[in-house]
Amino acid sequence: MTDNIQSNNHGFTPDEAETLPVIEVLDEDNRLRSQYVDQVHDCLDEDDNEQIYRLVQPLHTADIADLFELTPRDDRGKLALALGDLMSADVLAEINDYVREDIIDALPAGQVADLAAQLETDDAVAIIEDLEEDEQRAVLDILGPEDRAAIENALSYPEESAGRIMQRDLVAAPETMTVGQLIDYLRVRSDLTTEFWEVFIVDPHYKPIGTCQLSWILRTPRSIPLGDVMKRDQSLIPVDLDQEEVALRFQKYSLISAAVVDDEGRLVGVITADDIAHIISEEAGEDILRLSGAGEGDINEPIIDSYKARVRWLVANLGTAMIASFIIAQFGAAISSMVALAVLMPIVASIGGNAGTQTLAVTVRALATNQLTQSNTIWAIKRELYVALSMGVSIAIIAGLGAGYFFTNPILGAVIAAAILCNIVIAGMSGVIIPVILDRLDQDPAVSSSIFVTMITDSMGFLLFLGLAVASNIV
Structure with a gap:
């Protein structure tokens, strides 16, 4: 992505593209330029939602999240409403917790539910857990039965536990299945998650007994049973384990993903390295701030x-x-x-x-x-x-x-x-x-x-x- 908005029309017609301002968006440190942010804020003051949409559309979701954090608190809800479909679930997942609260308070419960339904369970939980109880219930009532059940189940676990940060979408298979059968299964089942690094091998009681990396599956003949190629040694994460301890296990054993099991040892979710990267940064920052007695230490904190x-x-x-x-x-x-x-x-x-x-x-x-x-x-x-x-x-x-x-x-x-x-x-x-x-x-x-x-x-x-x-x- 270049520093200029005009580098890509992003779906605008030629006439619409000509009306876009020629302004540099990102500086040399890949941060939003103050001139660009001021222009968006000026449009907010003028209630020019159409121009706001045009200015923001070319941005990456992470840059849109930064824009919200640079917007005065009283105007964040107004900006969210002006963005329309640009206010996506991915943007909401990137936003600072305190800023997210301001945005969610301004959005109708139906839109919050739609955004939560598009997210992984752990990200959806992070959004819903901060709502007031009546707002939580309003959002959950709008969600589909499966999404509602998954989020309610996650909310039943302690805060900052593996159950709160795990994802429910994973791929599991019995050890008797062959590599070829697994590949065919993955191709036919369109409802399966499309982002995963390994397949969890489970017994008839849905207890994980091993894992198969995708690289092994791709390089193994179709007739070989999964039980013959899986790795039986794996790190299982108890569902109630503190997230800091989870991060330490990922760091110690260099994990890409790990199965989460309930009290009876059954597979209930998966935690991946991208989730842990955020946890490590968050926990390290918390310890430093606690040493200084600065509380949360967030400039967006009330x-x-x-x-x-x-x-x-x-x-x-x-x-x-x-x-x-x-x-x-x-x-x-x-x-x-x-x-x-x-x-x-x-x-x-x-x-x-x-x-x-x-x-x-x-x-x-x-x-x-x-x-x-x-x-x-x-x-x-x-x-x-x-x-x-x-x-x-x-x-x-x-x-x-x-x-x-x-x-x-x-x-x-x-x-x-x-x-x-x-x-x-x-x-x-x-x-x-x-x-x-x-x-x-x-x-x-x-x-x-x-x-x-x-x-x-x-x-x-x-x-x-x-x-x-x-x-x-x-x-």
């Missing part, structure tokens, strides 16, 4: 939701900061008699905080990717202890020499060196032990670990530095 998600962590930080302030207050006389203490205090706390954050990020990632388990926890703690000691010695020497020279006080340099060394070691230990403890207690270590680590590094940093200063009689 302001009130962002406020609620963030303010509670700032309140918690206020509480931990008051603890550090209380410690400082206990050494008020020492600080007032030696200004250098006040100058150097933030260095000790800041260095410790950064060291703790580094260790915390490594530990949370290791827990999320199953690199850190009960079997290697002690080894991980020892490793971080050695790393912390190495960093502490290096930073302590630099800071100690610098402070001793600047303030012409070797004892002060030794005090800050000792305080930094101890605080970095404490930061390293807390950065690994706290998330491990939270994980063992079945709490998300990404959510609250940073609060505890910050409190420890700040409080201990001030206590160590000021305590050592008083003990050394330099004040």
